[in-house]
Amino acid sequence: MATMIEHPGEQDFLHRLMLDNPWWDGVTDDQVQGLPQRAFFKRFWGAIEKNDGQKALVLTGPRGVGKTVMMRQAVAELLNADTPRRHVCYVSLEHPLFLEIDLPRLPKLLRSMRGISADHPLWLFIDEVSYQRDWEASLVKLLASDPMLRVVAVSALAPAGDNAEYIQSLFLPPFSFAEYLEQKGIAPSDVLPETPNVSRYTADVPDGLVELNDLFENYINEGGFHDANGEAGAIHRSLHSDLPGLHGISSPSDLHRLFALLAYNTGSEFSIETLARELDLAKNTLRRYLEYLESAWLVRRLERVDQDAKPFQRAVAFKVHLIHPGLRTGLIGGRASDSATITRLAETAIQTQFLTSAVGMESLYYARWGQYEVPFVFLDRRSGTPLFAYHCLWRDEAIRKPKEIRALVNFRGSHELPLGAFVLTKAQWHGGKLGGVPMRFEPASVLALRIGLEFSQL
Known part of the structure; x- marks a missing residue:
C-alpha cells in the first residue's frame, strides 16, 4: 500500500514563527536582553532607518561575530520605536522547517495570517539566508512580491557584486x-x-x-x-x-x-x-x-x-x-x-x-x-x-x-x-x-x- 507523504503546511510555519517572534504576544525577546551593542550597530541601524524597500539590506561577516545578535537588537529597536509588533517578523532559514518555504510567498502568508494591510510596511528579518539555494535571486523575487516589504537579512556568505542593484551589503568584521x-x-x-x-x-x-x-x-x-x-x-x-x-x-x-x-x-x-x-x-x-x-x-x-x-x-x-x-x-x-x-x-x-x-x-x-x-x-x-x-x-x-x-x-x-x-x-x-x-x-x-x-x- 502506498504511503501518503505529508509536507509542512502554512499553519506549521505560523506555529514555528509564533515561537520565534515572542513580541507578537507582547513578550520581550530575552535572547538579546542586556547584551551590549557592538560599535558597528550605529552603522547598521542607520542603514535600516534609510531602508525604503528598494533593496534588501544584508549583514554579512564571519561566523561568531554577532550578526544574529545585532539583527535581533535591531528588531528590539524597531519595537521600541512603536512599530506595530505584528508588522515585524524574524525567520531563520537554518531551521529545517523553513527550508520548505517559498520565500516570495512569505509576505502574503504573513499579511493574511497576521491581518496586516497591504498598505502598511512589513519588516522581514531573515537569518541565515544563505542556507537557501540561489538565495540572492530569492531576495530579488521577495522584494518584487510586496512593494511595502522591508527586508533585512543575515548571511554567512558575501553577496555577489552583480546584485548591488537589489542588495545593500554591510560587512560586520571581527572585533577590533x-x-x-x-x-x-x-x-x-x-x-x-x-x-x-x-x-x-x-x-x-x-x-x-x-x-x-x-x-x-x-x-x-x-x-x-x-x-x-x-x-x-x-x-x-x-x-x-x-x-x-x-x-x-x-x-x-x-x-x-x-x-x-x-x-x-x-x-x-x-x-x-x-x-x-x-x-x-x-x-x-x-x-x-x-x-x-x-x-x-x-x-x-x-x-x-x-x-x-x-x-x-x-x-x-x-x-x-x-x-x-x-x-x-x-x-x-x-x-x-x-x-x-x-x-x-x-x-x-x-x-x-x-x-x-x-x-x-x-x-x-x-x-x-x-x-x-x-x-x-x-x-x-x-x-x-x-x-x-x-x-x-x-x-x-x-x-x-x-x-x-x-x-x-x-x-x-x-x-x-x-x-x-x-x-x-x-x-x-x-x-x-x-x-x-x-x-x-x-x-x-x-x-x-x-x-x-x-x-x-x-
Whole structure:
C-alpha cells in the first residue's frame, strides 16, 4: 500500500514563527536582553532607518561575530520605536522547517495570517539566508512580491557584486583590538601608553606597554569573536555545515586541507600554481575553493603591487591572511609562542583592524618586487597613490639592523607617503631618518589599538 507523504503546511510555519517572534504576544525577546551593542550597530541601524524597500539590506561577516545578535537588537529597536509588533517578523532559514518555504510567498502568508494591510510596511528579518539555494535571486523575487516589504537579512556568505542593484551589503568584521578590550571591561584609553620622546633611540620600555602587549597577544590568539571558543566555532560552522555543499563544494576534505594550509601560513604569499601543486588539485577547483573561503569570510586575499605601487599586468601571486589571527588558534588548539609566528599573526591582526572600515578593505595591498616586500601599502582610492606603508615585526632589532627593512626604506624613498612609513615593533618607539628617508618605529599593539579606535568612528 502506498504511503501518503505529508509536507509542512502554512499553519506549521505560523506555529514555528509564533515561537520565534515572542513580541507578537507582547513578550520581550530575552535572547538579546542586556547584551551590549557592538560599535558597528550605529552603522547598521542607520542603514535600516534609510531602508525604503528598494533593496534588501544584508549583514554579512564571519561566523561568531554577532550578526544574529545585532539583527535581533535591531528588531528590539524597531519595537521600541512603536512599530506595530505584528508588522515585524524574524525567520531563520537554518531551521529545517523553513527550508520548505517559498520565500516570495512569505509576505502574503504573513499579511493574511497576521491581518496586516497591504498598505502598511512589513519588516522581514531573515537569518541565515544563505542556507537557501540561489538565495540572492530569492531576495530579488521577495522584494518584487510586496512593494511595502522591508527586508533585512543575515548571511554567512558575501553577496555577489552583480546584485548591488537589489542588495545593500554591510560587512560586520571581527572585533577590533579596541573593541576586544571594551568587551573585557577595559577602557582602551586606560591601557594606551603615553608616546615617549621618539627623537632618539632608547631601550627603555614605556610604562604600561608590557601589559598592553600581553593583552594584544591574547587578542591575536582568541579575541575576535562574540562567544568563548568562537574561533573554533567559526571554522566548524563554515566548513563542516551544509553550506559548502549548497554552494558547489564537491570535496569538503579538500576544502579543509586548503584552509588548514592557509591558516597555518597566514600572511604568506601564494600562487594558484604552487597551491595546486601542493594540494594536488586542479587549478579551477582550487580557485572555486578559494572563492568560497573568501565568501565565507575565513580568509582574505591581498593584491600585489610593484615598487611603483602599480598592479602587475598579470597577477600570479597574492597574499592570504586569515580574517582574524585567532582562527589559527581555533584550528590547531594552541597559542603561538615563537617570535616569527607571532610576527605573522600580528601582521594579520593589523589587517583585521582595517576591516572595521570599508575604505580599509578596498585600499590595502602589499608590495613585492624581486626579493623585497612591504607587507602593507594603503592606496588612495581616487589617485592610486600610496598614503602609508607598514612593515611588521615582533621584535626590536630592526632599529639597530636596518637591512631587515630595506624594502620599506626603498619604497619610502620612491613615494611621498603623506601619512608615513612605519616599522611595527614589539616594544620600541623611535622617529627620525633611516637611509636618508623619514621612518617611524612604533609598537604593533599601540598601532593596532589606534587603528581600531580611529576606523570605528568612520
